[in-house]
Amino acid sequence: TLLNLIGCLDTPTSGSYYIEDREVSRLSSGELALVRSKQIGFVFQTFNLLPRMSALANVELGMRYAGGVDRQRAMEALARVGLSDRANHRPTELSGGEQQRVAIARAIVKNPPLILADEPTGNLDSHSGEEIISILTSLHTEQGITLLMVTHDNNIAHHCQRIINLKDGQVVSEEKV
Known part of the structure; x- marks a missing residue:
């Protein structure tokens, strides 16, 4: 629920939060779609890749809704990972x-x-999970991307700068790592 709210997939029933000084609950569905397509990247536990498309085409799909496909940029993103x-x-x-x-x-x-990463290592073995966490943390340290990750794995959580526990x-609880 938290990631769905922050990711503008669901609207809050009470309270408010802001993205770039704009109260999310006041945005139209079109404005919410624009926020999702331009400002938020989603990583899901189940990957959500289209099976009939190549890895490159799956990456390009992420650009279709954000204004157009750039094959070179898609290849650079694949190279980055x-x-x-x-x-x-x-x-x-x-x-x-x-x-x-x-x-x-x-x-x-x-x-x-x-x-926003929802259990990004949940379906992976420990070695692959460490590789994924290394990629995600380097995106933060090298490119300044904010990473909000949900995980039930304390070892994975301790790679982050801040841990907020929900129940x-x-x-x-909250701790800075």
């Missing part, structure tokens, strides 16, 4: 870690200031 040599492979031809890296490339291809929708 170490998959330029797998650009023409379909998701079924990729490992789980590679599929998640395609999903990250799709999320970063628009250069969003915010990435039943309430903040129960």
Whole structure:
């Protein structure tokens, strides 16, 4: 629910929050779609890749809704996650870690200031999970992208600068790492 609200996929029933000085609950559906397409990159636990499309086409799909496809930029995003040599492979031809890296490339291809990651390592083995966390944290340190990640794995959480623990929708603790 939290990521859906912050990601402008759901609207709050009470309270308010702002993105770039604009109260989200007051935005039209078109304005919300624009915020999602230009300012937020999404990384899901289940990858959400289209199986009949290549890795490159899946990354390009992220640009279609943000104003147009730029194949060179899509290739650069795949290179950023170490998959330029797998650009023409379909998701079924990729490992789980590679599929998640395609999903990250799709999320970063628009250069969003915010990435929302929902259990990005949840379906991966520990080695692939560490690779994904390394990529995500480097996006923050090298490009200044804000990363908001939901995880149940304390080892993964401790790669972040700040950990906020929620229980039943309430903040129960917060720590700076």
